[in-house]
Amino acid sequence: MQPVGAVVPLKVDIAEKIFRSARGVSITALQDLSFEVRQGEFACLLGPSGCGKTTTLRILLGLDKDFSGSFQLPQGGSNRIAAVFQEPTLLPWRTVEQNVRLALPKSLRAKNLDGLFDTLGLAGMRSLYPAELSLGLARRAALARAFATEPAVLFLDEPFVSLDEQTAERLRHLLLTVWSARPTTALMVTHNLREALMLSDRIIVLAPRPTHVLGVFDVRLPRQQRNSQVMSDLLRSFHHRFPDVT
Amino acid sequence: MTALETGGTRDAPPSMSGRRSLATALVPALTVSVSLLGLCLLWNLAASVWPSRAFPGPGQVWQVLLREAANGDLFYHLGVTLGRVAAAYIVAMIIGSVIGVLLGSYRRVDRFFNPWVILFLNIPALVVIVLGYIWFGLNEAAAIGAVAVNKIPNVVVTMREGARTLDPSYAEMATVYRFGRLDRIRHILLPQLQPYLAAASRSGIALIWKIVLVVELLGRSNGVGFQIHLYFQLFDVAAILAYTLAFVAVMLVIELLLVQPVERHATRWRRRPA
Ligand SMILES: Nc1ncnc2c1ncn2[C@@H]1O[C@H](COP(=O)(O)OP(=O)(O)OP(=O)(O)O)[C@@H](O)[C@H]1O
Numbered sequence: 001m002q003p004v005g006a007v008v009p010l011k012v013d014i015a016e017k018i019f020r021s022a023r024g025v026s027i028t029a030l031q032d033l034s035f036e037v038r039q040g041e042f043a044c045l046l047g048p049s050g051c052g053k054t055t056t057l058r059i060l061l062g063l064d065k066d067f068s069g070s071f072q073l074p075q076g077g078s079n080r081i082a083a084v085f086q087e088p089t090l091l092p093w094r095t096v097e098q099n100v101r102l103a104l105p106k107s108l109r110a111k112n113l114d115g116l117f118d119t120l121g122l123a124g125m126r127s128l129y130p131a132e133l134s135l136g137l138a139r140r141a142a143l144a145r146a147f148a149t150e151p152a153v154l155f156l157d158e159p160f161v162s163l164d165e166q167t168a169e170r171l172r173h174l175l176l177t178v179w180s181a182r183p184t185t186a187l188m189v190t191h192n193l194r195e196a197l198m199l200s201d202r203i204i205v206l207a208p209r210p211t212h213v214l215g216v217f218d219v220r221l222p223r224q225q226r227n228s229q230v231m232s233d234l235l236r237s238f239h240h241r242f243p244d245v246t
Numbered sequence: 247m248t249a250l251e252t253g254g255t256r257d258a259p260p261s262m263s264g265r266r267s268l269a270t271a272l273v274p275a276l277t278v279s280v281s282l283l284g285l286c287l288l289w290n291l292a293a294s295v296w297p298s299r300a301f302p303g304p305g306q307v308w309q310v311l312l313r314e315a316a317n318g319d320l321f322y323h324l325g326v327t328l329g330r331v332a333a334a335y336i337v338a339m340i341i342g343s344v345i346g347v348l349l350g351s352y353r354r355v356d357r358f359f360n361p362w363v364i365l366f367l368n369i370p371a372l373v374v375i376v377l378g379y380i381w382f383g384l385n386e387a388a389a390i391g392a393v394a395v396n397k398i399p400n401v402v403v404t405m406r407e408g409a410r411t412l413d414p415s416y417a418e419m420a421t422v423y424r425f426g427r428l429d430r431i432r433h434i435l436l437p438q439l440q441p442y443l444a445a446a447s448r449s450g451i452a453l454i455w456k457i458v459l460v461v462e463l464l465g466r467s468n469g470v471g472f473q474i475h476l477y478f479q480l481f482d483v484a485a486i487l488a489y490t491l492a493f494v495a496v497m498l499v500i501e502l503l504l505v506q507p508v509e510r511h512a513t514r515w516r517r518r519p520a
């Protein structure tokens with residue numbers, strides 16, 4: 001039994017998602033996809049390219065309503081959702097700071113963002129336009145926007161893709177720092193197993209199309225204990241459970 | 247060898263760049279002045295070779311201009327016409343943009359209404375003006391409405407093109423972060439449509455003021471068009487030219503002092519180097 005006032009987890013139960021092309025060809029992207037992410041947990045969706053990870057996130061973000069099944073977003077506190085898309089999707093005609101503030105509800109518009117910008121190393125870039133940022137910096141600004149809204153749930157779609165490994169690694173640490181300051185139920189899409197093992201509490205492993213859950217891999221160790229030794233152990237036990245997943 | 251030499255002279259040392267940029271700024275202005283002066287001289291020459299009341303020289307036109315300015319008529323009629331141009335422009339831009347964005351966003355609606363747009367595009371301005379006066383009377387609203395109706399189809403076509411280029415990923419971002427309606431229009435829609443708004447504005451102002459003169463000629467008792475009609479009956483070509491040139495000058499000043507600065511401000515995020 002859940003204690004009174006307990007917050008609902010993220011619960012996904014998608015029966016089917018079919019894309020119908022104009023020529024009448026239909027592609028079943030998702031079939032019987034169901035999983036749960038507990039309150040305050042960081043989960044990763046891991047699956048091969050083209051299996052339907054972005055499709056799943058778009059359904060959860062409310063951007064795609066043409067599917068059968070249901071899902072439930074975490075309730076309680078702010079009921080806001082935040083997303084970091086595969087592309088940074090900053091408004092090119094607004095400065096970094098305006099981009100962040102515009103995503104805030106009216107009551108938070110004037111909020112002090114110094115701490116967040118400092119943590120993400122954007123303190124000197126608040127008045128720059130997105131075209132003046134490198135991809136890595138733009139991704140940081142997208143993270144700042146997502147965290148500034150203090151969401152009830154956070155969705156990330158391969159936020160570190162197409163960055164060089166060094167920059168990606170720095171951003172992963174930054175993500176952990178801002179996330180730890182206010183642990184939010186989060187669901188991140190990735191096809192990078194090492195990244196998933198480093199960041200998440202649980203990894204939801206997806207099968208190729210039509211996607212369903214192959215299995216769930218829980219990582220119970222606190223993140224600061226995941227040194228390279230531990231990581232290779234985790235990798236080994238992951239491969240032991242999911243021999244077909246790379 | 248010559249290529250190498252020109253390459254060398256182009257790479258001027260930094261100390262030269264100050265004078266150079268001043269020169270590059272002055273040359274176009276100087277060219278324009280000399281060009282206009284040349285036109286005036288040519289006009290003056292032609293007018294003195296064929297002296298006629300129907301073809302006054304620039305000096306005569308200038309004198310009429312000074313006279314009309316001194317007795318206040320010039321500014322009154324310029325102001326009235328400018329007011330009509332502004333009103334028709336605002337009405338046409340707002341209505342045209344709303345319709346254009348709707349048509350650009352909904353393919354089915356566009357397919358249905360496209361023939362209407364083509365029809366209205368091809369109705370001569372004069373017909374719209376005459377019908378406007380017949381149906382709604384010889385009043386200000388009919389005058390401005392007729393001008394706006396002439397311009398709206400152009401705005402619709404341009405803005406429809408603009409709406410088709412809207413990037414859905416910004417709209418999706420706005421949905422996720424629950425942007426309000428006003429924020430969506432101000433921060434998502436308008437900035438993306440800005441180049442199309444600018445294009446519609448530019449062609450719009452040029453077209454509108456010419457139609458406003460016809461509207462004034464046919465059914466108003468003030469404005470530059472009315473004055474031109476009056477001096478046409480008096481066969482006073484110098485006055486006709488004086489009013490025309492004065493209004494052209496006003497429109498140029500608006501272009502330089504209003505349109506261009508607004509556009510520079512709207513595109514400031516684009517001009518900075520990455
Ligand atoms: N709008 C669409 N119309 C038709 N098919 C689509 C559409 N969007 C996605 N698909 C198909 O659905 C499947 C899943 O796509 P999705 O983008 O969700 O994959 P993904 O797991 O995010 O892949 P990646 O790792 O490459 O980003 C793909 O096979 C794709 O071809």
Ligand SMILES: [Mg+2]
Binds near residue numbers: 054055086157
């Ligand atoms: Mg994807």
